[in-house]
Amino acid sequence: MPCCNTSGGYLQAPIEEVLENAHRSLARGIQEVKLKVGQPDMAADLNRVEALRKHLGDATPIMVDANRQWDRPNALRFGRRVEALNLKWIEEPLDAYDAEGYAALAAAIDTPIATGEMLSSVREHCELINQGSVDIIQPDAPRIGGITPFLRLVELADQAGLGMAPHFVMEIHIHLAACYPREPWVEHFEWLEPLFNERLKISDGRIAAPDRPGRGLSPSEKMRQWTMETISIE
Numbered sequence: 001m002p003c004c005n006t007s008g009g010y011l012q013a014p015i016e017e018v019l020e021n022a023h024r025s026l027a028r029g030i031q032e033v034k035l036k037v038g039q040p041d042m043a044a045d046l047n048r049v050e051a052l053r054k055h056l057g058d059a060t061p062i063m064v065d066a067n068r069q070w071d072r073p074n075a076l077r078f079g080r081r082v083e084a085l086n087l088k089w090i091e092e093p094l095d096a097y098d099a100e101g102y103a104a105l106a107a108a109i110d111t112p113i114a115t116g117e118m119l120s121s122v123r124e125h126c127e128l129i130n131q132g133s134v135d136i137i138q139p140d141a142p143r144i145g146g147i148t149p150f151l152r153l154v155e156l157a158d159q160a161g162l163g164m165a166p167h168f169v170m171e172i173h174i175h176l177a178a179c180y181p182r183e184p185w186v187e188h189f190e191w192l193e194p195l196f197n198e199r200l201k202i203s204d205g206r207i208a209a210p211d212r213p214g215r216g217l218s219p220s221e222k223m224r225q226w227t228m229e230t231i232s233i234e
Contacts, residue, residue, distance in 0.1 A: 001177055003207040004032035004063060004088075004165075006187045011036045015048050019055045030188060031205030032061040032088065037078070038069030046081055053085045063114070065091040072101045079109035089114040089136050089165075097124070102133035114138055117167030121145070122153050129160045136163035136185075141172055150176050158182060170207075171217050174200065178209045195223040 008021025022033045035052055037045040045064075052062060064087055070078065075093035082090070089112040094101045096118035106113045112135035119125055120143050128134045137157050141150040150166075157164055158181045165185035166173035170192065177184040186207050193199060196217040201208040210216020 001174070001184055001186050001207055001209075002032060002205055003030055003186045003188045003202060004034050004061070005030045005190075006034045006065075007189050007191055009033065009035035009052075011039060015051050018048065018052060022052065022056060022060075026056075026060070029202040029204060029206075032063065032185070034063040034065055034091075034187075036067065037064045038066040042074065042078060045078070049082060049085060049087075058086065061088040063088045063091060066093045068092050068095055068118070070094060072098075072104070075101075075105055076108055079105060079111055083110055087111050091115065091138070092117070099127045099131045099133045102128065103131040106133060106135065112136055112163070114163075114165060116140075117143070119144065122149050122156070125153050126156060129156060129162070134162065136165050138165050138167045140167040140169070141176055142169060143167075147176065151179065154180055170200070171196065171215055174207060174209050175215065194220060195226075196220055 005025035008025060009018050018035065025033060033056065035049060037049065039045050049064060056062065070093050072094065078093065079090060091114040093105065096115065102113060102115060114136035115134050116125055116128060116138040117140050122144060125137060125139060128137065139150055139153050141147060144150060144153065163182065164177065164180050166177050168187060170186055170188055174186050177186050188202070188207060197220045198217050200210065
């Protein structure tokens with residue numbers, strides 16, 4: 001499945017570091033890059049997106065993620081300003097539960113809209129689907145109740161013709177995303193890798209689902225060292 005790097009473009013990173021991280025991702029085989037936006041000064045966001053596009057060229061897909069930082073007017077303003085940059089999607093520009101606002105934004109701009117990671121049920125995702133609020137839906141399996149609700153949402157999202165890019169937890173979502181009838185995206189976080197003995201295989205912009213038993217990954221000694229507390233419930 002196609003994968004994007006989410007770890008290298010956080011707001012606190014200077015643009016020089018963002019560009020370096022993007023190059024490192026490309027060298028590793030990840031061919032799509034996500035950049036965080038949503039600073040108090042929108043001009044600073046725009047400068048960073050433009051710098052990344054200029055640095056990578058037009059062929060490299062770029063996504064931006066606002067983490068719900070804008071109101072409706074500012075989300076529309078940003079969306080119109082970046083139309084020419086050919087972004088893959090704008091993620092979470094509005095409050096997670098503003099399905100009506102998302103629908104209006106999606107209708108007003110050409111850049112696809114992605115959201116859904118903060119929602120905690122299939123019903124809440126259905127509100128986005130029914131109102132035409134989203135182009136790429138981003139469920140988080142642990143948040144919506146696990147594998148069974150996730151697979152229910154897969155069917156509904158496919159019927160609506162949506163793209164899918166599950167949120168976080170790539171070690172679980174790589175398997176669930178592979179169940180989607182349309183080609184999904186998987187987020188990659190290199191800072192999670194020390195938790196496991198194995199590494200997910202990435203090449204030519206794609207990440208491969210493990211064919212080993214279970215999730216295909218086993219906890220590393222580092223995970224045990226970092227564990228703060230364990231609780232047993234009988």
